[in-house]
Amino acid sequence: MKTSASLLVLAGFFVSAVCLNGPFSDRPAGSILSAAPLSARTAEGPEIVEDSMHEFMEYVFQPTYRRLKVSMAGEPNDSKGWKAVKSDSLILAESCNLLFARLPEENTDDWVHHATASRVDGAALYQAARAKDFVKATSAYKSMLNNCNACHRQFENGKHILEP
């Protein structure tokens, strides 16, 4: 009875460890970010705060995308409107850089390609917003979402297809 109980605890631990990390390596090759346990992360320099890809997308990318969708629904008519686009495009573009520290175990090159393409378009959207150029901003925005979606198609079996 005692043995089967501890086996159960062990199995539970294993399952939750696999679920938490998903298919993503917690010690990505070439990553400059530490993969030490969360509680032990106090070293100076960059360190991953949230290992889970799910939480990372849900709390960094999703709210930013939702705000951007509202801001880009029509041409901003004041600098406050453009500021909102500048802010969210910059957050997304810089956050794409953080994807390089979260490489999957397989098809790493494709991951890097999608992350790079999303970042380049996010940066173009930021620049267009600085110039208050809605035509350029719209095209960069749509192209960025195509690249976000390309990664979701390949690595998420087509879930999370985002509409402009």
Ligand code: HEC
């Ligand atoms: C290199 C791959 C990759 C790129 C590029 C990428 N994502 Fe994701 N995204 C993922 C993965 C993987 C998930 C699923 C995470 C999970 O649930 O485990 C995801 C999930 C999401 C979700 C759903 C979150 C939820 O809670 O259901 C949103 C929204 C999202 N991404 C937004 C974006 C946006 C916006 C961009 C582009 C600026 C983007 N992603 C670029 C890999 C990527």
